[in-house]
Amino acid sequence: MSEPAATGRIYSRIAGTGSHLPAKVLTNDDLSKIVDTSDEWIRTRTGIRERHVAGEGETTSELGYQAALKALQAAGVEASEIDLIIVGTTTPDLIFPSTACLIQHKLGASGCPAFDVNAACSGFVFALSTADQFIRAGTAKTALVIGSETLTRMVDWTERTTCVLFGDGAGAVVLKADSETGILSTHLHADGGKKELLWNPVGVSAGFQPDQPNAGVRILMSGNEVFKHAVKALDSVVDEALDANGLDKHDLDWLIPHQANLRIIEATAKRLDMPMEQVIVTVDRHGNTSSGSVPLALDEAVRSGKVQRGQLLLLEAFGGGFTWGSVLLRY
Ligand code: UT7
Numbered sequence: 001m002s003e004p005a006a007t008g009r010i011y012s013r014i015a016g017t018g019s020h021l022p023a024k025v026l027t028n029d030d031l032s033k034i035v036d037t038s039d040e041w042i043r044t045r046t047g048i049r050e051r052h053v054a055g056e057g058e059t060t061s062e063l064g065y066q067a068a069l070k071a072l073q074a075a076g077v078e079a080s081e082i083d084l085i086i087v088g089t090t091t092p093d094l095i096f097p098s099t100a101c102l103i104q105h106k107l108g109a110s111g112c113p114a115f116d117v118n119a120a121c122s123g124f125v126f127a128l129s130t131a132d133q134f135i136r137a138g139t140a141k142t143a144l145v146i147g148s149e150t151l152t153r154m155v156d157w158t159e160r161t162t163c164v165l166f167g168d169g170a171g172a173v174v175l176k177a178d179s180e181t182g183i184l185s186t187h188l189h190a191d192g193g194k195k196e197l198l199w200n201p202v203g204v205s206a207g208f209q210p211d212q213p214n215a216g217v218r219i220l221m222s223g224n225e226v227f228k229h230a231v232k233a234l235d236s237v238v239d240e241a242l243d244a245n246g247l248d249k250h251d252l253d254w255l256i257p258h259q260a261n262l263r264i265i266e267a268t269a270k271r272l273d274m275p276m277e278q279v280i281v282t283v284d285r286h287g288n289t290s291s292g293s294v295p296l297a298l299d300e301a302v303r304s305g306k307v308q309r310g311q312l313l314l315l316e317a318f319g320g321g322f323t324w325g326s327v328l329l330r331y
Contacts, residue, residue, distance in 0.1 A: 012135040012143070012175040013182030014331060015077060018070025019171040019299035020063050021052040021286070028164070035160040042164050047262025051167025051287030054150045061093045061102035063170035064148030067295070068103060074302075075174035077142060079107040082174075084140035085114035086131050088123025088147040088291035090320070091154060092116060095204065099148065109144075119190070120198070121258055121319025123147055123291030124171070128315070128327050129186035135177045146172040147291035154200060156218035165260070166219070167287030171295020181330045185244050187237060188325040194229065197222045198320040230260065230318040231267045237316055238272060241326040247312070249273055254307055258317035259283035259293040268316065280306070290319065307331055 027050045028039035042048050054063065064087055072079060085107075087100040094102075100114035119126035124147030134140040148170035155163045175182075198221045201207045234257075242249055249272045257265045259282050269279045280297040289296060294315050301307040308331070315327040 008179070010136050010138065010177050011180065011182035012132045013178040013180060014173050014329065015176040016071045016073070016075025016174045017172065017295065017299040017302045018067045018072070018074060019169065019296045020066035020070065021169045021296070022054040022058045022063065024053045024055050025050050026053050031164050034157060035163060037160045037164055046165060047281070047283050048164065048287045049284045052169055053152045054168040058150070058168070059093045060089055060091050060148045060150045060170070061099045061106065063150070063168065063292075064089075064099060064146040064172065065103050065106040067148065067170040067172040068107060068144055068146055071144070071172040071174050075176070077174050079109040081142045082107070082109045082144045083112045084131060084134050084143040085109065085112060086127040086143065086145050087116045088119065088127035089116055089149055090118050090120050090123060090290055091150045103146065119319060119323040120321055121260065121288070121290045121293070122317040122321070122323035122325050123319070124294045125186070125315060125317040125325045125327055126188055126323065127291075128173070128183075129188055129325065131175050132183045132186055135175060141177045143175040144172060145175060146170060147293070147295045149290040149292045151219070151288070151290050154217040154219060159218070161223060162219050162221055165288050167289050169286055169289040169292040169296050171292055171297075171299050173295060173298070183327060183329045185241055186325065186327045187240050187244065188323075189233070189237065190321050190323045192321060194322045195320070197225045197229070198322070227261065227264065229322060230264050233318050233322065233324040234264070234268045234316055235271050237324055237326045238268060238314060241314060241328045245328055251312055252314050253278065253311035254301065254313045255279045256294060256297050256301060256313055256315045258319070259286060259297060260288045260318070293317070
């Protein structure tokens with residue numbers, strides 16, 4: 001194993017994590033009363049048992065704000081110290097202002113740059129990578145990075161192939177510039193040629209307009225095709241992360257994957273020759289929370305005491321676009 005020594009390089013280190021879930025829980029049995037599905041089908045095909053669903057007032061910015069408060073507290077950082085806010089989301093409160101600006105205002109952290117990143121389910125990984133570039137370039141010292149989503153607000157509740165998959169929630173991290181190792185590498189990818197396999201065709205300058213008949217806000221997905229692309233892309237991105245750092249798969253302590261489907265997670269773990277005991281799984285209780293899933297899983301792993309300081313973590317995600325990527329870090 002070779003890892004860069006601390007030689008004057010600036011790293012982004014995770015100083016604190018937080019997460020927040022809406023109070024309401026929807027079980028598979030609840031869903032079987034709405035559409036023609038069953039607990040058995042959902043569990044065996046996806047690993048999902050239940051998901052949280054945002055209620056009134058539980059907007060993407062509110063979930064992200066609550067997660068941010070916990071991350072700031074865990075990091076021992078005041079809102080006034082934040083000099084960058086990036087939110088990964090594909091379900092913003094509004095078209096504009098950005099959800100990052102709304103959260104910034106709730107935190108009372110005005111002045112610093114705040115913006116959203118839309119990379120669908122890869123949103124948090126893209127946001128974390130972007131914040132890492134700011135920190136390594138020396139233009140930010142204390143960044144707040146959030147993944148927050150309310151996907152249940154845009155699912156078609158009559159469409160069993162998609163409505164059983166998604167949940168709402170948010171996770172956040174505070175990143176600090178540090179001379180000790182933190183984020184070792186990030187790798188991001190996209191392929192816009194596959195957009196119609198997973199998308200929401202409602203748009204502003206193109207696509208269906210929300211006021212057109214039969215154009216209700218919804219997610220459309222060719223699940224089986226997406227599944228195959230996800231497994232292949234995640235195989236290559238985990239190899240890429242290890243190769244770039246001269247590390248072996250057995251050096252990893254934890255895999256913290258995007259939580260779309262337990263079978264996809266198991267395929268990545270198998271590629272890494274990793275027992276499932278070293279994989280953080282929340283999809284059973286959260287469903288697919290898109291950009292929220294990786295930081296939610298990370299926060300749960302940190303707070304439960306599974307993930308310890310000094311351990312090597314591989315974060316990865318795949319989503320609509322297509323987009324995919326990884327973050328390899330020493331926690
Ligand atoms: O987070 C972004 C990336 N997203 C993903 O990674 C999602 C990737 N895809 C998947 O996770 C899986 O493809 C799904 C969970 C979406 C679907 O699982 P699948 O094993 O690929 O099932 P399928 O789409 O091939 O459907 C199999 C059968 C079909 O019936 P027939 O044609 O075999 O008679 C579906 O109509 O299951 C049926 N089906 C359902 N049955 C009960 C589809 N959805 C349901 C349902 N309940 N909710």
